[in-house]
Amino acid sequence: xxxxxxxxxxxxxxxxxxxxxxxxxxxxxxxxxxxxxxxxxxxxxxxxxxxxxxxxxxxxxxxxxxxxxxxxxxxxxxxxxxxxxxxxxxxxxxxxxxxxxxxxxxxxxxxxxxxxxxxxxxxxxxxxxxxxxxxxxxxxxxxxxxxxxxxxxxxxxxxxxxxxxxxxxxxxxxxxxxxxxxxxxxxxxxxxxxxxxxxxxxxxxxxxxxxxxxxxxxxxxxxxxxxxxxxxxxxxxxxxxxxxxxxxxxxxxxxxxxxxxxxxxxxxxxxxxxxxxxxxxxxxxxxxxxxxxxxxxxxxxxxxxxxxxxxxxxxxxxxxxxxxxxxxxxxxxxxxxxxxxxxxxxxxxxxxxxxxxxxxxxxxxxxxxxxxxxxxxxxxxxxxxxxxxxxxxxxxxxxxxxxxxxxxxxxxxxxxxxxxxxxxxxxx
Amino acid sequence: xxxxxxxxxxxxxxxxxxxxxxxxxxxxxxxxxxxxxxxxxxxxxxxxxxxxxxxxxxxxxxxxxxxxxxxxxxxxxxxxxxxxxxxxxxxxxxxxxxxxxxxxxxxxxxxxxxxxxxxxxxxxxxxxxxxxxxxxxxxxxxxxxxxxxxxxxxxxxxxxxxxxxxxxxxxxxxxxxxxxxxxxxxxxxxxxxxxxxxxxxxxxxxxxxxxxxxxxxxxxxxxxxxxxxxxxxxxxxxxxxxxxxxxxxxxxxxxxxxxxxxxxxxxxxxxxxxxxxxxxxxxxxxxxxxxxxxxxxxxxxxxxxxxxxxxxxxxxxxxxxxxxxxxxxxxxxxxxxxxxxxxxxxxxxxxxxxxxxxxxxxxxxxxxxxxxxxxxxxxxxxxxxxxxxxxxxxxxxxxxxxxxxxxxxxxxxxxxxxxxxxxxxxxxxxxxxxxxxxxxxxxxxxxxxxxxxxxxxxxxxxxxxxxxxxxxxxxxxxxxxxxxxxxxxxxxxxxxxxxxxxxxxxxxxxxxx
Numbered sequence: 030x031x032x033x034x035x036x037x038x039x040x041x042x043x044x045x046x047x048x049x050x051x052x053x054x055x056x057x058x059x060x061x062x063x064x065x066x067x068x069x070x071x072x073x074x075x076x077x078x079x080x081x082x083x084x085x086x087x088x089x090x091x092x093x094x095x096x097x098x099x100x101x102x103x104x105x106x107x108x109x110x111x112x113x114x115x116x117x118x119x120x121x122x123x124x125x126x127x128x129x130x131x132x133x134x135x136x137x138x139x140x141x142x143x144x145x146x147x148x149x150x151x152x153x154x155x156x157x158x159x160x161x162x163x164x165x166x167x168x169x170x171x172x173x174x175x176x177x178x179x180x181x182x183x184x185x186x187x188x189x190x191x192x193x194x195x196x197x198x199x200x201x202x203x204x205x206x207x208x209x210x211x212x213x214x215x216x217x218x219x220x221x222x223x224x225x226x227x228x229x230x231x232x233x234x235x236x237x238x239x240x241x242x243x244x245x246x247x248x249x250x251x252x253x254x255x256x257x258x259x260x261x262x263x264x265x266x267x268x269x270x271x272x273x274x275x276x277x278x279x280x281x282x283x284x285x286x287x288x289x290x291x292x293x294x295x296x297x298x299x300x301x302x303x304x305x306x307x308x309x310x311x312x313x314x315x316x317x318x319x320x321x322x323x324x325x326x327x328x329x330x331x332x333x334x335x336x337x338x339x340x341x342x343x344x345x346x347x348x349x350x351x352x353x354x355x356x357x358x359x360x361x362x363x364x365x366x367x368x369x370x371x372x373x374x375x376x377x378x379x380x381x382x383x384x385x386x387x388x389x390x391x392x393x394x395x396x397x398x399x400x401x402x403x404x405x406x407x408x409x410x411x412x413x414x415x416x417x418x419x420x421x422x423x424x425x426x427x428x429x430x431x432x433x434x435x436x437x438x439x440x441x442x443x444x445x446x447x448x449x450x451x452x453x454x455x456x457x
Numbered sequence: 458x459x460x461x462x463x464x465x466x467x468x469x470x471x472x473x474x475x476x477x478x479x480x481x482x483x484x485x486x487x488x489x490x491x492x493x494x495x496x497x498x499x500x501x502x503x504x505x506x507x508x509x510x511x512x513x514x515x516x517x518x519x520x521x522x523x524x525x526x527x528x529x530x531x532x533x534x535x536x537x538x539x540x541x542x543x544x545x546x547x548x549x550x551x552x553x554x555x556x557x558x559x560x561x562x563x564x565x566x567x568x569x570x571x572x573x574x575x576x577x578x579x580x581x582x583x584x585x586x587x588x589x590x591x592x593x594x595x596x597x598x599x600x601x602x603x604x605x606x607x608x609x610x611x612x613x614x615x616x617x618x619x620x621x622x623x624x625x626x627x628x629x630x631x632x633x634x635x636x637x638x639x640x641x642x643x644x645x646x647x648x649x650x651x652x653x654x655x656x657x658x659x660x661x662x663x664x665x666x667x668x669x670x671x672x673x674x675x676x677x678x679x680x681x682x683x684x685x686x687x688x689x690x691x692x693x694x695x696x697x698x699x700x701x702x703x704x705x706x707x708x709x710x711x712x713x714x715x716x717x718x719x720x721x722x723x724x725x726x727x728x729x730x731x732x733x734x735x736x737x738x739x740x741x742x743x744x745x746x747x748x749x750x751x752x753x754x755x756x757x758x759x760x761x762x763x764x765x766x767x768x769x770x771x772x773x774x775x776x777x778x779x780x781x782x783x784x785x786x787x788x789x790x791x792x793x794x795x796x797x798x799x800x801x802x803x804x805x806x807x808x809x810x811x812x813x814x815x816x817x818x819x820x821x822x823x824x825x826x827x828x829x830x831x832x833x834x835x836x837x838x839x840x841x842x843x844x845x846x847x848x849x850x851x852x853x854x855x856x857x858x859x860x861x862x863x864x865x866x867x868x869x870x871x872x873x874x875x876x877x878x879x880x881x882x883x884x885x886x887x888x889x890x891x892x893x894x895x896x897x898x899x900x901x902x903x904x905x906x907x908x909x910x911x912x913x914x915x916x917x918x919x920x921x922x923x924x925x926x927x928x929x930x931x932x933x934x935x936x937x938x939x940x941x942x943x944x945x946x947x948x949x950x951x952x953x954x955x956x957x958x959x960x961x962x963x964x965x966x967x968x969x970x
Contacts, residue, residue, distance in 0.1 A: 109483045110911070112942070113957040118480055161960055165912035209913045209962070211921060211969040269559040270969035273569055421483065426910075435909030443481045 052351035053316050053378035054152040054171060054388050055292075058126050061098040061411035061452035065399015066357025067371020069308030071244040071296025074234065075359075076454060077130035080145035080179045083246040083296070084191030085232030087132060087141050087181035098411065098452025099127040104444060106154060106389055110161040111426055111439035120155045128452075132179075143179040145193065148172070149248070150289045152388060162438030163207040163214070166386040173223070173253060173289060174199040177230055188235050195228040200253045202287070204387070208337075210274055212266040217336065219283055219324075221258020226251045242298035250291040250318060258283045260326070260336065280326035280334025287322070290315045303361070308371075310355040316348035316378035344436050346385075351378040357397065369399035369413075377420075382428035389442035391422040401454075411452040419444040488533045491953030493719045494672035495531035498539060499608050499665055500524035501709060502677035502723075504931060505940075506611025507645065508541075512928035513554030514613055514645070515576075516544045521934035521964060524609045524675060526941035530956045531673070542603035542649050548581035552600060555927040557920070559970055566748050568740065570798075571920060573927055588641045589632025592821050597641075599628060600648040606668055610661065613645040616681040617705045617878075618697040620658040626650025635822060659705075662712045674713045674720035675944065677896070679706075679878050680728070687728045687863065687871050688794060688930070696874050703881045714889050719952065721944055722886035723894040724879040729868050730904035732919035733929035734792040738782040741793065741801045745778060752778040757791070757850055759857040761864050764815075766823065766832055766839050772856050773864065792868065795919075795929040797861035800849075804857075809833070809845025811858055892951035894944045908939060910961040915939070923966030934964035 051057040051068075060078025063070040070082030077096050079086040101123050108117040126148045134141035155168035176198040181191030200223025208215035232246030260281045266274050296310035322344045328334030336342065357371025372395060379390040399413040419442075426439040500506050507514060508522025519525070519541055528539030544551040558574040561567070585596035615625075619640075624630035626646035633639035650656055656664070665671075682697035713720060728734070745752055755778045760770040782790035793801070800811045816832050823832070834840030844854035863871070879897055886893045900917070902908070903924065907916040915936075916922035919929055924936035932940065942958035949956055 105480045107481050107483050109485070110960060111957060112960040113485075113488075114960060116483055116485075161911050161962070164962070209923075211923075211967060213968075266969065268970060272563060273560050274969065418481075429909070435914070436912050438911045441483050443483050445479070445481045 051353060052314055052375045052393075053290075053319070053348060053390055054150055055314055056126055056148055056151050057312075057353075058100050058102075058415075058448070058450065059128055059147055060096070060130070061413045061450050062359070062369065062399065062401060063357075064100070064413040064415055064448075064450055065369035065371065065397055065411075066308055066359055067355045067373045067395065067397050068353075069296060069298075069310040069355045069357045069371060071232070071246050071294045071310050071312075072234075072242045072298035073244075073296070073306065073308050074236075074242065074298075075306075077132040077143060077145075078128065079181075080130055080132065080143045080177060080191075080193060081128065081147050081149075081230075083232035083234055083244040083294070084179050084181055084193045084230055085189050085234035085246065086242075086244055087143055087179060087191050088134070088139065088183040088189040089234060089236060090132060090141065092456040093133045093141075094454055094456040095131045096411075096452060096454035097127070097129045098450055099125055100413075100415075100448050100450035101125055102446060102448045104154065104446045106442065106444045108156075108160065108162070108386075108389075108438075108443075109441045111441075112161070114161065117157050117160045120157060122153065122155060124151075124153050126151060139184075140180065140182045143181070143193075145175075145177040145179055146198075147175055147177070149175055149292075154387060156386065161440065162386045164209050165437045166204070166206050167216070168203075168205045169387040170201075170203040171287075172199065172201045173197060175251075179230075187237055188233070190231075190233050192229060192231040195230050195248065195251065197223060197226040197228070197251045197253060197289070199223075202253070202255060202258070202285075208262075208264070208278075210264065210266065212268075212270050212274060213264065215262060215264030217278075218261045218263075219258055220261075221255035221283065221285070223253040223255055226254065240300045244294075244296045244298070246294050248292045250315065251289045253287045253289055254284075255286075256284050258285065277335060277338040279328055280336050280340070281329050282327045282334065283336075284325045284327070285323060288318045290318050305361075306359040308355075308357050310353075312353045312355070314351045314353070314378065317350045319346045319348040319378075322346055344385075345383065345432070345434050347380055347383055348378045349380055352376050359399075365403040367401040369397070369401075371397045371399075373397075382424050382432045383434055384422055384424055384442060385437045389419075389422070389444060391419040391442070391444070393417050393419045407456050409454050409456075411454060413450040415446075415448040415450070417446045417448075419446075486957065487955060488530075488957060489955050490534040491949070491955070493948070493952035493954060495534050495536045495954075497537055497608075497669055497671045498524070498528055498531050498673045498675075499669055499671035499713070499718075500527075500611060500675045501662055501713065502611045502675070503615045503681050504611065504613035505680060506609065506675070506677055507613050508609075508611065508937065509613050510926040510928070510931045510933060511554040511556065512926075512931075513552040513576075514544075515551035515554050516546070516549040517934070518554070519543050519551070521937050522609065522611065523937045523941040523944065524611065526938055526959060527675065527944060528608070530941070530945060530958065533956075534954070539609070540605055540607045541609040542605075542607050544581045544601065548579055548601055550576050550579040551581045552598070553577055553580050557927060557967060557970060567744055568747065570740070571927075586628050586631060589634065589638060590641050590821055597644055600644055602648050602652075604649065604651055606665070607649060608665075608669060608671075610649075610658075610665060612643060612658065614643055614681060615646065615658060615678070616685070616697060617679045617709075618682060618701050619643070620662075620678070620705050620709055623657050624655040625657055626661075627653065627655050629653070635824060659708055659712060662709060663715075666712055666715055666718075670716055671713070671718045674718050675723065676709060676713060676720060677723035677894075678709065679725045679882065682878065683725065683871055683874050684728050684930070687867075688733060688796075699877055699881070702878055703885075706881055706885045710885050710889055710891075714891075719891065721892045721894050721948060721951075722882055723944070724882050724897045725875050726896045726900035727872055727875050728930075729792060729863065729871060730900055730917055731930055732917060732922065732925045733795045734863060735782070735904075735917065736919035736929060737793040737795055737798050737801065738791065742778075742781055742783045750778065755851070757781060757857065758853055759791075759850070759862045759864070760859040761862070761866065762859060764841070764859040765819070766827070766841060769836065770841060770859065772853055774853055790865070792863040794861050794863070800857075800861065804850045805848050807846050807855070808849050809843070809855075811849070811861075812841070812843050812845060815858065815860065892947045894947045896940070896943075899943055910935075910939065913962050915961075915966070920967050920969075927967060933966045935961055935966045938964040
């Protein structure tokens with residue numbers, strides 16, 4: 030399988046759910062084993078997914094192998110407007126983030142090569158028709174696929190380092206909302222592809238004894254830049270008011286930049302017995318880089334273009350750095366069967382009064398379960414299930430007025446997400 | 458591998474769907490009355506309370522009156538029926554109103570401008586009476602009567618100073634003669650007053666309090682006590698004296714609280730922020746810019762103060778076109794009224810169009826034999842001293858009329874009068890421990906920075922601001938919904954109730970064709 034076919038598969042079926050297992054629109058679904066253990070992995074060398082969690086640990090992963098995993102993320106977002114009315118729900122859809130890893134190295138060598146493909150950020154929500162926030166957002170689909178060639182080297186049997194070149198190989202955004210036109214509601218759709226960008230993922234892994242591992246890792250920020258996105262309108266007036274209204278909607282191109290922030294993690298892995306593995310991670314995502322979401326509008330022929338009468342738009346985000354604490358364990362029931370459980374708590378990246386419909390973020394509690402079954406000596410199946418509950422979050426019209434964030438909607442959001450996942454691994 | 462994705466994804470999906478049928482629930486917030494009782498609600502006020510919009514009152518505008526919206530919220534905590542003098546379905550266009558018919562096409566030298574038209578079908582007009590202020594051939598229409606025991610006592614055009622006027626709802630009160638004027642009846646009060654009755658508005662309030670026994674009320678009177686003065690360019694219609702305003706405020710609040718009712722008193726917004734005054738000046742300036750008119754050089758000569766025969770009219774000779782307000786809310790600039798719109802294109806031309814129109818308007822207040830020549834004649838003989846062969850607005854002999862201009866002095870006087878009235882309203886409301894909706898502060902902030910509702914930006918702008926209707930003075934349904942929500946906020950704060958208000962975006966602004 031080539032990277033290209035993987036990306037095609039990704040383009041066809043990948044997206045990542047809003048509320049998928051980390052703050053903001055971050056997705057912490059790197060590998061089925063890790064997911065089952067509450068998302069820990071920085072202080073462990075479980076399998077090839079170390080390339081995502083801590084590239085430094087890859088050199089200490091015993092076997093070469095290829096593994097693939099896919100999740101079905103089902104977010105259930107409920108919303109109640111500040112001004113009464115029925116509870117609103119999403120138009121539910123399943124999105125399927127996935128990951129692929131291939132790690133190789135000569136037997137008994139101090140180093141390993143690897144290739145990772147994963148989806149660290151993503152977001153997809155589609156609200157019910159006519160919901161209160163329709164003029165802020167009706168739907169969003171944000172995708173980001175990273176491809177990461179990785180190299181890891183064991184300096185001593187206890188200490189290894191690793192790094193990968195992160196490539197934002199595929200990124201896309203589709204944003205839609207209704208327009209409050211004086212002739213009745215219209216609709217605008219912004220659609221664009223991100224330019225290829227580069228970053229790095231580096232880690233150090235220290236294993237002073239068979240029973241203890243300690244790791245640190247850092248994934249750098251990549252800015253997803255859309256330079257030539259397209260804008261399409263529906264419902265602009267065609268009659269007597271066309272000459273008044275339509276000059277405010279002349280743009281058909283847009284440019285925007287969305288930061289996919291850096292993540293610094295530290296983790297500890299403990300093996301009290303041969304059968305039991307425990308992990309504890311703490312991660313800090315540098316969301317404070319996300320200050321505003323800015324769009325610059327233009328038109329095809331290189332000329333100026335406006336949306337709503339303005340050539341630019343700025344929306345406050347003012348995200349804050351977000352901490353997450355994770356804990357998980359794995360127990361080998363037999364040579365063939367492993368069971369896992371874990372939990373994590375992620376603090377929200379979004380401050381009070383800044384909650385937007387595209388990322389109705391809040392502090393979240395996560396519980397996970399997982400198991401692996403070794404079908405043959407080389408081939409195994411991994412499965413995981415993740416449940417997360419976001420704390421109910423309310424912002425009032427007065428909050429929005431006070432903060433100048435009136436481009437969003439006043440009310441209460443509550444989200445649960447259910448994310449089953451399955452994967453295959455092949456060792457050699 | 459692709460096969461694996463294809464086969465496992467639907468399985469995962471099904472598994473997830475089975476597990477995830479459960480949508481998280483957000484409990485509906487409890488709406489409670491707090492310490493007030495909303496079971497019987499009565500509203501007292503003027504056209505804003507009656508639900509006037511687009512220069513008239515019609516069934517849709519009445520249904521979207523802020524008292525009717527409030528009543529729909531009060532109904533959630535046991536509020537009873539709220540009756541308005543609604544125009545019937547078959548007479549749904551009531552008094553008639555303005556609609557937006559289209560726009561003039563943009564040209565190289567002029568920006569597009571709205572074209573309004575009057576709705577004249579399905580009216581609720583039952584007859585007409587010539588009065589001193591509406592003589593033949595345009596007599597005052599009489600509207601279809603509704604004598605039921607209504608809760609909404611909003612009367613279009615009523616001033617605080619009118620509430621004790623006897624015969625205010627009697628069509629026999631035609632105003633006497635020019636030489637001996639008497640009060641003229643109000644057609645909206647007439648339609649809810651029994652034929653031949655001389656009941657004053659205050660008496661009607663007392664009668665309503667006695668029969669409905671309101672537990673809650675809203676009171677929003679006083680706008681017309683400065684508005685009429687302002688919309689006439691501060692050139693006529695004197696402002697209500699402060700003593701009368703205070704005395705009448707006490708009378709109406711005492712009547713409303715006689716049975717122990719709680720309520721809200723609203724203050725008067727500063728009218729110089731409304732589109733009626735902030736639209737025409739900027740659009741005139743934009744057209745001048747399109748024509749590269751040297752606005753800092755070209756004179757804009759106008760009269761200030763009273764404009765009436767026999768009165769000395771003061772001409773301001775030093776102003777330039779650049780003194781006309783270029784943007785709403787710019788201090789110290791000249792404001793042009795919406796009614797100035799048809800005359801601005803005549804700037805610089807030798808024309809007497811405005812003065813002929815003004816003569817027609819003024820005739821009811823003039824001696825019957827007074828001619829146009831006398832009207833425009835020399836000041837020494839009591840005329841206005843206008844030479845219509847001179848350039849309109851450019852020559853001191855043919856100035857732009859005070860009736861269409863609010864200059865900084867007049868604006869300051871309107872603001873100080875408004876503030877004085879508001880001090881009275883606030884003092885009297887506090888003396889009776891009532892909630893206060895400070896409409897002045899609210900609309901000032903709307904004028905300064907707009908008021909977004911669920912990601913829709915509403916402003917105090919004309920046509921596209923969503924809040925003000927085509928007359929530039931009265932709100933749209935969206936504007937009334939926003940007012941109702943703001944009132945509910947002060948009610949919640951005062952009485953500990955938990956009303957949620959309405960989604961203002963479900964109420965229309967100005968609809969374009």
